[in-house]
Amino acid sequence: MRLNKTNRRGTVLKAAALVMAGSLALSACGQAENLEEDAEGGAAEESSAAGGENAAGGEAEIRFSWWGSDSRHQLNQDLIDAFMEEYPDITVVPDYTDWGGYWDKLATQTAGGDTPDVLMQEERYLREYADRGVLADLSEYDIDTSAMDEALVSSGELDGGLYGLATGVNVRVMMADPQIFEEAGVEMPDDTTWTWDDYHELMVQIAENTEGYGAQDYGFIEPDLAIWARQHGQALWDENGEIGVDAELVAELWERSLKIIEDGGAPPASEALEIDAGGPEQSLIATNRAAVARFWTNQLEAISSASGRDLEMLRYPGETEFERTGLFLKPAMAISMSAESEFPEASATFIDWMLNSEEAGKILLSDRGLPANEDVRAAILPELGEAEQYAAEFIEDVSADIEDAPAPPPVGAGEVAAILARYNEQVLFGQMEPLAAAEAFIEEATSVTG
Amino acid sequence: MPDGGRQRGEWGGRARSTIKHILLIAAGFAMVYPLLWMVASSFKPDALIFREPGLIPSQPTAENYGRGWTALLNPFSHYLMNSFILVAGSVIGNLVSTSLAAYAFARLNFRLRGLWFGIMLMSIMLPIHVIIVPQYVLFSEIGWINTFWPLIVPKLLATDAFFVFLMVQFFRGIPKELDEAARIDGAGHIRIFFQIMLPLSLPALATTAIFTFIWTWNDFFGQLIFLTDPAMYTVPIALRTFLDSTGESSWGPMFAMSVISLLPLFLVFLFGQRYLVKGIATTGIK
Numbered sequence: 001m002r003l004n005k006t007n008r009r010g011t012v013l014k015a016a017a018l019v020m021a022g023s024l025a026l027s028a029c030g031q032a033e034n035l036e037e038d039a040e041g042g043a044a045e046e047s048s049a050a051g052g053e054n055a056a057g058g059e060a061e062i063r064f065s066w067w068g069s070d071s072r073h074q075l076n077q078d079l080i081d082a083f084m085e086e087y088p089d090i091t092v093v094p095d096y097t098d099w100g101g102y103w104d105k106l107a108t109q110t111a112g113g114d115t116p117d118v119l120m121q122e123e124r125y126l127r128e129y130a131d132r133g134v135l136a137d138l139s140e141y142d143i144d145t146s147a148m149d150e151a152l153v154s155s156g157e158l159d160g161g162l163y164g165l166a167t168g169v170n171v172r173v174m175m176a177d178p179q180i181f182e183e184a185g186v187e188m189p190d191d192t193t194w195t196w197d198d199y200h201e202l203m204v205q206i207a208e209n210t211e212g213y214g215a216q217d218y219g220f221i222e223p224d225l226a227i228w229a230r231q232h233g234q235a236l237w238d239e240n241g242e243i244g245v246d247a248e249l250v251a252e253l254w255e256r257s258l259k260i261i262e263d264g265g266a267p268p269a270s271e272a273l274e275i276d277a278g279g280p281e282q283s284l285i286a287t288n289r290a291a292v293a294r295f296w297t298n299q300l301e302a303i304s305s306a307s308g309r310d311l312e313m314l315r316y317p318g319e320t321e322f323e324r325t326g327l328f329l330k331p332a333m334a335i336s337m338s339a340e341s342e343f344p345e346a347s348a349t350f351i352d353w354m355l356n357s358e359e360a361g362k363i364l365l366s367d368r369g370l371p372a373n374e375d376v377r378a379a380i381l382p383e384l385g386e387a388e389q390y391a392a393e394f395i396e397d398v399s400a401d402i403e404d405a406p407a408p409p410p411v412g413a414g415e416v417a418a419i420l421a422r423y424n425e426q427v428l429f430g431q432m433e434p435l436a437a438a439e440a441f442i443e444e445a446t447s448v449t450g
Numbered sequence: 451m452p453d454g455g456r457q458r459g460e461w462g463g464r465a466r467s468t469i470k471h472i473l474l475i476a477a478g479f480a481m482v483y484p485l486l487w488m489v490a491s492s493f494k495p496d497a498l499i500f501r502e503p504g505l506i507p508s509q510p511t512a513e514n515y516g517r518g519w520t521a522l523l524n525p526f527s528h529y530l531m532n533s534f535i536l537v538a539g540s541v542i543g544n545l546v547s548t549s550l551a552a553y554a555f556a557r558l559n560f561r562l563r564g565l566w567f568g569i570m571l572m573s574i575m576l577p578i579h580v581i582i583v584p585q586y587v588l589f590s591e592i593g594w595i596n597t598f599w600p601l602i603v604p605k606l607l608a609t610d611a612f613f614v615f616l617m618v619q620f621f622r623g624i625p626k627e628l629d630e631a632a633r634i635d636g637a638g639h640i641r642i643f644f645q646i647m648l649p650l651s652l653p654a655l656a657t658t659a660i661f662t663f664i665w666t667w668n669d670f671f672g673q674l675i676f677l678t679d680p681a682m683y684t685v686p687i688a689l690r691t692f693l694d695s696t697g698e699s700s701w702g703p704m705f706a707m708s709v710i711s712l713l714p715l716f717l718v719f720l721f722g723q724r725y726l727v728k729g730i731a732t733t734g735i736k
Contacts, residue, residue: 063678069699070521070692073680077523095678098690101670108675112586114595281699282500308497 060346061091062117067102072367079363083353090346092118110134115338117347121164122333123155124414127241129336130163131411136337137161141348144356147373151405155331158408164334165355168369170296171327171395172223174314175303180291184209191314196256199317203265203292212289217257217266218276221424222417223330224294224316226406228253231318231326241410241449243442250438254427261428266290269428281306297395298332298369301387313394325401332369370395412449419444485712492705499701515710518703522688523680526707529688533667534714536598536684540666541659543605544613548658549651551608552617553643557629567618574611578671586675600676605662613658620654621647656725663718667711685711 066076073096080092095116097105103125109115115134129135139162145153148166156164174191181188184206189198203214226236229245238244260266267275267284275284280299284290286306295303297313304311319325335354337347354360361376366388371377381392409416423441426432432440491499492514494507502508519526554560555567589600608614624647632642648655670686677683683691689711692704 068691070703071700073523073691093678094680096680096691097674097687098693101674101687101690104671105674108582108586111583112590114586114590278500279699281701287501306497306500308501 059089059091060343061093062341062343062347062350063093063095064118064350065095065102065106065116066120067097067099068367069098072096075364075367079354079360082359082363083350086353086359087346087349090343090350092350113340115340117338117341117343118350119336119338120333121336123164123331124409124417126156126164126334126336127158127408127411128414130158130161134339135163136339136341136344136347137163138165138337138348138351141337141344141351143348143352147356147375149329149372149374152329152331152372155405155408156334164331164336165351166331166334166369166372167355168298168332168366168372169329169395170298170332170369171329171398172227172316173295173297173300173394174292174316175285175295175300175311176292176314177285177288177290177307177309178312179309180206180210180212180288184291188312189314189317191317193320194314194317195321196318200256200260200263200265203260204263206291207263207265210291212291213267213284214265214291215260216272216275216284216290216293217260218269218272218424218428221253222420223296225250225253225420226328227316227326228318229326230328230406231322231324233323235406237407237409237413239407241407243445243449245442247435247438247442250441251434254424254434254437257424257428258434269425269430272428273425285311296330296332297391298366300391301385304387313390315398319401325403327398327402328404328406329395329399329402331372366391410449415448416445419448488705489709492702492709494702496700496702499705514702514706518692518700518707518710521700521703522691526688526710528681529683529685530711530714532682533684533686533711536601536673537663537666539598539602540605541662543602544610544658544662545655547606547608548610548613548617549648549655550643551614552621553639553647555614555618556621557642557647558639570611570614573609574615582671582675589676595676596678596682598677598682601666601672610662613662616657617651617654620651624650653725653728656722656728660718660722660726664715667715 064076064080066072068076073094076096077094080094084090084092096102102120106115106119110129110132121129121135126135138156143165145165149169152166152169153162155166156162176188178188186202186206186209189202194202199215203217206214222236225245229236229249232249234246234249235244257266261268261272266272275282280286280295280302283293283303285293286303288307288309292314293303294316300311300313316327319327335351337344337351341347354364355371356373356376358376358379361371361373361380362383364371365380365384370388370392371380377392381389384392420441423432423437427434427437486505487503490505490507493510493512494502495509495511495513498507498509522529551570555563555570585600586595589595592599594600594603604610628646628650629642632646637645668686670690673684674687674690677687685707689704689707692700692707
């Protein structure tokens with residue numbers, strides 16, 4: 001018995017030693033990794049505790065988060081390097097992923113009290129984060145907004161605080177492939193006067209005369225609904241953050257979509273859904289299968305290069321048809337700052353530099369939309385590619401006719417796009433009548449926002 | 451070899467087997483087509499990927515591989531290495547911890563064993579989204595964010611209940627008489643575990659290792675949340691950074707790097723397949 005016990009203890013020790021050895025080997029891996037990585041906040045404290053390299057004690061380490069693809073990651077890395085050269089006592093640690101992963105990650109980090117110091121925001125999520133007290137009020141810091149359009153700055157203002165600064169602007173456009181118009185033997189429309197009926201007839205005619213379709217008319221309809229509502233003197237979101245468009249008007253937009261599909265001007269719903277899932281590069285216009293598609297101005301370059309054609313941009317139809325113009329300047333994205341940031345001053349310095357320094361503008365060019373700072377915009381214009389210069393001119397041109405900025409969307413607006421898309425599908429597949437769907441949409445959108 | 455059956459029967463059998471094979475090959479091709487399409491697309495110039503969706507590239511080029519390898523801030527080998535470190539840690543962790551836990555469930559009598567077993571099984575049913583925030587808070591407090599620890603340490607604590615369950619089932623299939631014989635010879639639990647159970651349960655261990663490899667290699671969400679510094683990124687996160695839903699995506703390089711990322715999985719599956727079937731289908735004694 002006793003023998004057995006000692007024996008057992010020996011083996012327990014042996015096993016424990018094994019596990020220890022295993023974890024030691026692992027921690028050796030981890031150590032090596034630790035040496036490689038930019039240490040997290042803890043190490044920054046250590047270095048300042050140990051005197052650090054900077055005697056001024058103004059050393060700061062901030063984390064900057066963004067979404068995007070590899071070209072943007074490279075640009076932002078260059079941007080960070082340039083900034084750190086100018087401000088050697090501020091270290092910026094990058095943290096990036098794609099659009100979908102970004103919001104999952106940000107939500108988790110925020111829930112864990114670990115929001116990045118400086119982060120990219122999007123207008124549909126801005127209020128959600130601002131209302132939770134996660135974002136800092138930028139008006140309290142030394143960030144210069146004097147060279148930006150007043151309407152654009154106000155897009156980040158909520159309840160008297162400034163929680164996000166627009167980095168650039170976009171406008172919703174109809175991109176058109178002149179070559180397909182020509183093949184169809186149809187004149188390009190005059191985009192300052194064309195009506196929605198003109199659009200319908202043109203698209204059907206092009207579809208009849210060519211192998212492809214006239215328009216890619218489905219899917220991402222949130223901005224289109226906003227424009228449609230504004231043209232009729234209404235708004236997708238009114239000043240109080242409630243749905244400001246009535247069901248009849250939403251239904252009419254869907255009826256037009258159904259009609260254009262029925263007349264063959266746009267692909268049937270099932271095909272449309274497949275194409276829509278493929279992203280911009282697989283859209284009809286990018287694969288030379290349609291004459292017109294709706295996108296944001298900053299997508300011109302990507303769509304043009306995918307299609308291999310020189311695309312033209314047209315204003316939306318109906319701008320002079322109803323009560324007023326519907327187009328609006330959309331903040332491409334916003335830069336926000338964490339309210340919990342350990343180094344708020346350094347974060348503010350970084351934001352200010354990104355928005356207002358010509359150097360940053362020259363690195364970023366139009367990656368974050370055309371720069372919101374008008375001096376920077378003018379300075380970089382000659383360096384932009386052909387497509388971007390064209391987009392800049394187009395925005396300049398349209399801006400003259402834009403009457404005002406839409407009210408900022410309420411909390412939960414991020415979900416409304418998906419709800420609208422769902423009803424859009426049900427209508428296009430004939431499972432719901434447009435008016436019933438419109439009423440259900442308004443009800444559901446009202447219940448998730450508030 | 452035909453077994454000397456009658457001519458007609460042989461013909462009928464051959465025709466039937468030919469039809470069967472044709473159907474199977476067609477179904478197999480349908481299954482593997484997306485994979486073939488990805489490999490083919492990785493050899494096409496970016497602009498042609500969606501304009502010529504066929505399997506044969508009209509202008510075959512290998513430039514996607516060079517571009518993809520160097521497109522991100524680190525060469526792609528860096529991300530492969532990170533994934534390998536993570537996978538190695540996870541495989542070791544799972545092998546050690548789940549076999550020990552399974553032995554306890556299968557062979558030890560302790561209080562409330564059934565309840566604990568039930569709780570363990572329930573943990574399989576929790577979606578990751580439920581536990582990720584508390585986990586994040588916990589690891590953030592310890593200061594482990596942006597290290598591999600949050601992804602490896604739980605494996606060392608037998609949190610992969612699926613594998614615990616698999617091992618328990620396997621251990622239960624090993625005859626009790628073997629343990630009893632060993633116990634009469636004076637062996638304790640540790641010795642029985644190491645000298646009897648483990649050697650007999652190679653198929654289950656191999657299954658655990660292979661599945662852990664595949665699942666860790668493919669896991670995206672956990673790695674996305676816990677690794678914040680690009681230098682720490684693993685293959686799945688690195689691949690996602692090629693994509694931009696709002697602008698231009700680098701499809702070609704992404705497909706090329708996806709093909710490269712699939713090679714380790716393919717090899718593991720190729721060499722491990724016989725164990726997989728054994729580990730899942732057998733229960734100790736034929």
